[in-house]
Amino acid sequence: MLVLQNLLFAQPFEQWPYSKFKAYLRDGRVAEVRIDSQTIRGKLTEAESDGPEGRGRKSFTTVRVDDPELISELEKHHVDYRGQYENDLLKSLLSWIVPLSLIFLLWMLISRRMGPGQGVMNFGKSRARIYAERETGVTFVDVAGVEEAKEELQEIIDFLRYPQKYAALGGRIPKGVLLVGPPGTGKTLLARAVAGEASVPFFTLSGSDFVEMFVGVGAARVRDLFKQAQEKAPCIVFIDELDAVGKARGINPVQQNDEREQTLNQLLAEMDGFDPRKGVIILGATNRPEILDPALLRAGRFDRQVVVARPDLEGREEILKLHGSKVRLAEDVDLHVIAARTPGMVGSDLANVINEGALLAARYNKEAVTMDELDEAIDRILAGPAKKSRIMAPKEKRRVAYHESGHTLVAEALPTADPVRKVTIIPHGVAALGYTQQLPTEDRYLYTKEELLDRIAVMLGGRAAEEVIFHDLSTGAQDDLQRASEMARRMVTEFGMGETLGPYAVEQGRQAMFLDSHSPSPKTYSEDIARNIDQEAQNIVERMYQRANQVLTEHRDKLEIVAQHLLAHEVIDQATLATLLSDWRPGKEPQFADS
Numbered sequence: 001m002l003v004l005q006n007l008l009f010a011q012p013f014e015q016w017p018y019s020k021f022k023a024y025l026r027d028g029r030v031a032e033v034r035i036d037s038q039t040i041r042g043k044l045t046e047a048e049s050d051g052p053e054g055r056g057r058k059s060f061t062t063v064r065v066d067d068p069e070l071i072s073e074l075e076k077h078h079v080d081y082r083g084q085y086e087n088d089l090l091k092s093l094l095s096w097i098v099p100l101s102l103i104f105l106l107w108m109l110i111s112r113r114m115g116p117g118q119g120v121m122n123f124g125k126s127r128a129r130i131y132a133e134r135e136t137g138v139t140f141v142d143v144a145g146v147e148e149a150k151e152e153l154q155e156i157i158d159f160l161r162y163p164q165k166y167a168a169l170g171g172r173i174p175k176g177v178l179l180v181g182p183p184g185t186g187k188t189l190l191a192r193a194v195a196g197e198a199s200v201p202f203f204t205l206s207g208s209d210f211v212e213m214f215v216g217v218g219a220a221r222v223r224d225l226f227k228q229a230q231e232k233a234p235c236i237v238f239i240d241e242l243d244a245v246g247k248a249r250g251i252n253p254v255q256q257n258d259e260r261e262q263t264l265n266q267l268l269a270e271m272d273g274f275d276p277r278k279g280v281i282i283l284g285a286t287n288r289p290e291i292l293d294p295a296l297l298r299a300g301r302f303d304r305q306v307v308v309a310r311p312d313l314e315g316r317e318e319i320l321k322l323h324g325s326k327v328r329l330a331e332d333v334d335l336h337v338i339a340a341r342t343p344g345m346v347g348s349d350l351a352n353v354i355n356e357g358a359l360l361a362a363r364y365n366k367e368a369v370t371m372d373e374l375d376e377a378i379d380r381i382l383a384g385p386a387k388k389s390r391i392m393a394p395k396e397k398r399r400v401a402y403h404e405s406g407h408t409l410v411a412e413a414l415p416t417a418d419p420v421r422k423v424t425i426i427p428h429g430v431a432a433l434g435y436t437q438q439l440p441t442e443d444r445y446l447y448t449k450e451e452l453l454d455r456i457a458v459m460l461g462g463r464a465a466e467e468v469i470f471h472d473l474s475t476g477a478q479d480d481l482q483r484a485s486e487m488a489r490r491m492v493t494e495f496g497m498g499e500t501l502g503p504y505a506v507e508q509g510r511q512a513m514f515l516d517s518h519s520p521s522p523k524t525y526s527e528d529i530a531r532n533i534d535q536e537a538q539n540i541v542e543r544m545y546q547r548a549n550q551v552l553t554e555h556r557d558k559l560e561i562v563a564q565h566l567l568a569h570e571v572i573d574q575a576t577l578a579t580l581l582s583d584w585r586p587g588k589e590p591q592f593a594d595s
């Protein structure tokens with residue numbers, strides 16, 4: 001820079017006072033100047049130059065002072081000036097450019113966080129994007145292992161395809177369908193597939209997005225979303241994580257969330273306000289239906305629920321096949337074996353197994369994914385603490401299979417027990433390892449003494465099976481025991497079915513107790529009677545346990561058949577159970593003496 005300047009000003013500089021420079025400037029004798037932070041260097045005009053020997057024109061330098069008129073005077077006298085003259089304009093420019101660009105940056109950040117098409121400028125607008133089928137490209141082929149859910153959704157697809165047909169017939173079409181199931185089972189995927197199958201636009205919004213920072217934004221979005229959707233009908237509106245916005249109102253009075261509540265109210269209003277025959281179907285997804293505001297589940301809203309359950313063995317194999325087809329699997333890979341190793345895993349876990357396996361194969365420079373990589377992938381995924389607890393070791397699985405078979409057999413054997421609808425050893429919820437689902441044949445309000453006793457025996461059937469088969473007990477029956485004991489106690493104290501008290505009820509009905517569950521119910525009887533009640537309840541449990549034990553010992557072969565089928569397939573439905581027990585007529589067992 002300095003070198004350049006010196007070249008430019010070939011002649012030596014004369015040191016001038018500033019006033020002299022200004023005087024020359026005003027007289028129009030200055031030709032050009034270079035200004036930097038400390039000094040001003042300049043050249044005079046041709047006319048001012050020295051004689052013929054001077055190669056250049058006369059140059060001067062002066063100390064730069066704070067002179068607001070300098071630039072205007074330079075302009076006025078047509079001086080060629082260059083340099084960094086920090087005038088007030090620049091200063092003030094800087095003083096607002098910097099904060100302005102900071103604000104802009106912040107705005108960019110916020111609008112990126114808020115998703116595309118959603119800036120500060122239009123934050124009332126819904127960020128719903130439209131997915132045409134071409135874009136999502138998802139159909140039922142891409143969702144595996146959830147056949148029941150698919151079947152239930154088929155009607156919705158049919159309706160979206162031929163809304164006129166339904167309108168003509170006047171059939172009632174649900175407005176809202178709630179997909180309920182554990183995380184990663186493919187609820188989102190399924191919703192998209194419904195849109196894909198029906199070739200309709202897919203609007204999506206996530207409940208957690210609703211909970212925004214400004215009050216009113218969520219509600220505005222909901223309004224906008226429904227407006228857009230109605231213009232594009234037939235279409236699907238999908239609300240993921242419905243529980244984030246649909247939590248029961250007023251659950252937490254301390255930390256109230258006006259925004260969420262407003263959004264929820266808007267959602268309810270919108271759902272009430274449109275005519276489903278126009279062809280807008282709302283799909284919601286949640287893995288915690290129990291915390292939803294009951295208003296959301298009322299008729300005309302999400303009044304239909306579709307369970308997207310954890311996949312069973314076959315389902316897992318299907319999902320593995322689906323995702324396995326996207327990578328190169330070695331000849332030796334048996335996805336059935338992988339499926340058998342992964343009870344409790346959901347679709348996203350299984351997709352992960354395949355993906356992780358492929359990554360490992362690439363790392364080991366293999367040509368294809370082999371069993372080794374898939375095994376390692378499973379181990380890696382199981383290492384996550386949350387997953388581990390969900391997945392059973394083979395030994396545990398065996399025990400759970402016999403336990404559940406025990407419940408099943410006792411239920412089938414006893415004359416009044418409800419028929420078994422479904423048995424599964426796929427982990428459900430947090431506590432239950434498996435479950436046996438009984439189907440009440442009719443709505444029940446009254447139970448006879450014998451029916452209650454049968455129920456208690458069924459509850460104890462799991463534990464009895466463990467004893468018959470393994471000759472020891474596990475902690476898995478804790479919940480069964482509690483329920484059986486409570487039932488026995490209530491028989492004695494509330495229903496007057498015991499001998500100690502006869503037809504005398506000492507405890508209030510359960511409803512009343514429930515309302516005031518913190519204070520123990522006042523004892524209206526003596527210590528003596530209390531001891532007798534305990535004794536009698538204990539006797540009932542003990543007797544029913546023996547009864548369950550007897551059924552299972554006598555029909556151990558049936559127990560084996562059911563348990564082995566459970567181990568192989570993880571679920572047994574009512575029809576399969578009937579086939580498995582074909583030659584055995586349940587309910588025909590001799591009545592147990594109930595003295």
Ligand SMILES: Nc1ncnc2c1ncn2[C@@H]1O[C@H](COP(=O)(O)OP(=O)(O)OP(=O)(O)O)[C@@H](O)[C@H]1O
Nearest residue numbers: 142143144183184185186187188189319347348351
């Ligand atoms: N049934 C399935 N068939 C095929 N792939 C599946 C299935 N379930 C899950 N996946 C895979 O897992 C991914 C995540 O699934 P998805 O997001 O649909 O689950 P989700 O039930 O909506 O979970 P969340 O409740 O956590 O939102 C899918 O993109 C897909 O790759």
Ligand SMILES: [Zn+2]
Nearest residue numbers: 403462477480
């Ligand atoms: Zn049990």
